[in-house]
Amino acid sequence: MMAVARANMNILEADSDKLLAAVRDLLAAKGLVSNAELSERIAITDAANPGQGARMVAKAWTDPTYRALMLEDGTRAAEELGIPMRGAPPLGVLENAPDVHNLVVCTLCSCYPRAVLGYPPFWFKSAAYRARAVRDPRGLLAEWGTVLPPGVKIRIVDSTADYRWMVLPLRPAGTEGWSEAQLAAIVREGDMIGVTIPVAPAH
Amino acid sequence: MVEFAPGVPVRVKDDWPETRGPVHIRTPHYLRGLRGTVVRRLGEYPNPEDLAFARPAARRALYHVAFDQPAVWHEGQAGDELLVEIYEHWLEPA
Numbered sequence: 485m486m487a488v489a490r491a492n493m494n495i496l497e498a499d500s501d502k503l504l505a506a507v508r509d510l511l512a513a514k515g516l517v518s519n520a521e522l523s524e525r526i527a528i529t530d531a532a533n534p535g536q537g538a539r540m541v542a543k544a545w546t547d548p549t550y551r552a553l554m555l556e557d558g559t560r561a562a563e564e565l566g567i568p569m570r571g572a573p574p575l576g577v578l579e580n581a582p583d584v585h586n587l588v589v590c591t592l593c594s595c596y597p598r599a600v601l602g603y604p605p606f607w608f609k610s611a612a613y614r615a616r617a618v619r620d621p622r623g624l625l626a627e628w629g630t631v632l633p634p635g636v637k638i639r640i641v642d643s644t645a646d647y648r649w650m651v652l653p654l655r656p657a658g659t660e661g662w663s664e665a666q667l668a669a670i671v672r673e674g675d676m677i678g679v680t681i682p683v684a685p686a687h
Numbered sequence: 688m689v690e691f692a693p694g695v696p697v698r699v700k701d702d703w704p705e706t707r708g709p710v711h712i713r714t715p716h717y718l719r720g721l722r723g724t725v726v727r728r729l730g731e732y733p734n735p736e737d738l739a740f741a742r743p744a745a746r747r748a749l750y751h752v753a754f755d756q757p758a759v760w761h762e763g764q765a766g767d768e769l770l771v772e773i774y775e776h777w778l779e780p781a
Contacts, residue, residue, distance in 0.1 A: 574730070578770075591715050618717065618769060619760050637766040640756060645713045645749055645772035646732040 528568050533602040536567050537650055538671035540577075540600065542664040545655040554652065555579055562600050572599035572648070578641060579652040580681075585636050586651045587625070587678035589617035590643040597648035601676060608677065618642060628679045641678075651678045658684035688775050691725040691750060696781040698722050699752075699773060704736075711739030714777045718769075722781045723754040729772060748775040 511517040540561060544551035554561035558575030569575065575597055578586040590596065591614045596604035607613050616624045621638045625631075632638070641649050653675045659667060674680035691697055701720030704710045713735050729751055733744035752773045757763035 576729075591717075592713065618756075620763070621756070621767065622764060637768065638756070638764075639753075640767070640769050642715060642769060642771040644715060645729075645735065645774065647729055647749075647772055 525571070529598065529603075532567075532598055532600065534671075534673040534676065535668070536562070536565070536602075537597070537600040537673075537676045538668040539565055539664070540567075541652055541671045541676065542667035544652055545659075545667055546664055551652070558597075558600075558650065567600060569599050574647050575600060576647045576649050577652050578639070578649060580654045580678075582633075582654070583636055584639055585632050585678065585681075586639050586641055586649075587617055587621055588641045588643060588649045588651060589614055591615070591618055592644055595643040595648060597650045597676075599648070600650060601673060605673060625679065628674070630680050632681075650676045652676075653678075653682050656682050656684045688748070689780070690748070691728075691775070691778060691780075693725055693727055695725045696722060697725055697750075697752060697778045698781040700777050700779060702777075709740075711736055714773055715771065717759060718754060718771060718773070721754060721759060723752040723769075723771075723773075725778075726751040726753050726770065734774065734776075749773070750775065750778065752778070 512519050544554050554577050558577040559569045563569050594604050594609040618640050621640050643649050670682050675682045699718045699721055729749040731746040731748050734747045737744035749772055754769040756767040756769050
């Protein structure tokens with residue numbers, strides 16, 4: 485296997501599977517990261533999904549102490565629900581309010597709170613979303629069918645550096661008395677990025 | 688380096704290291720030279736501009752800075768704002 489790593493390959497033209505195998509073997513040979521650690525990390529990354537963020541949102545809607553923790557330290561709030569955060573960038577949570585709506589974007593690349601929302605949706609990485617979120621957020625929200633009440637200002641959060649950001653949306657009317665599980669079921673990926681807002685299904 | 692308190696007006700440096708050679712910059716082009724307001728300090732992190740090239744990276748303070756969104760683009764709705772992470776060495780007092 486080391487022969488692969490030592491081969492004089494042009495990394496820009498190398499077969500990606502072979503390149504990955506070579507890098508993995510080098511990391512293991514140098515004692516930096518074992519294959520078992522890499523597999524564990526890949527499993528954690530693959531398992532992350534918007535349901536994890538939705539559980540945090542639902543708990544924040546029903547537990548004021550948890551809500552305060554989530555706004556103060558998103559990483560600790562995620563860990564409190566058993567979401568693995570070791571090795572993940574710090575998580576910040578920004579709260580929507582009756583007069584302010586948060587919209588998360590990464591104009592430079594595709595920084596995304598993967599630990600709590602999973603892999604970013606394809607459109608989050610698109611040049612169009614990244615450009616328009618900062619320049620024409622209201623036009624963008626309109627295309628998502630998201631209607632903000634009059635007087636609500638938009639705060640566009642450009643995730644440029646070491647933090648990852650998620651939105652704590654407003655709890656929709658018509659969900660009074662719901663359990664955490666019921667609430668978590670209506671929170672979507674887009675609600676925690678800010679392109680949409682949660683709605684209670686009509687009964 | 689100067690520490691900026693929440694509420695302090697700042698200006699993003701009007702600097703373009705991209706024109707001087709290979710770089711990895713986390714300060715968006717659209718904010719260079721513009722004025723904003725410090726919202727909070729987000730801690731200190733190894734400078735990504737060195738980290739990206741495997742150079743020794745000094746820890747730098749990272750700030751959340753708010754910008755008036757319509758002023759950036761000369762369009763948009765009054766009151767909307769941009770909230771962006773900017774490293775201390777890109778900020779100067781305004």
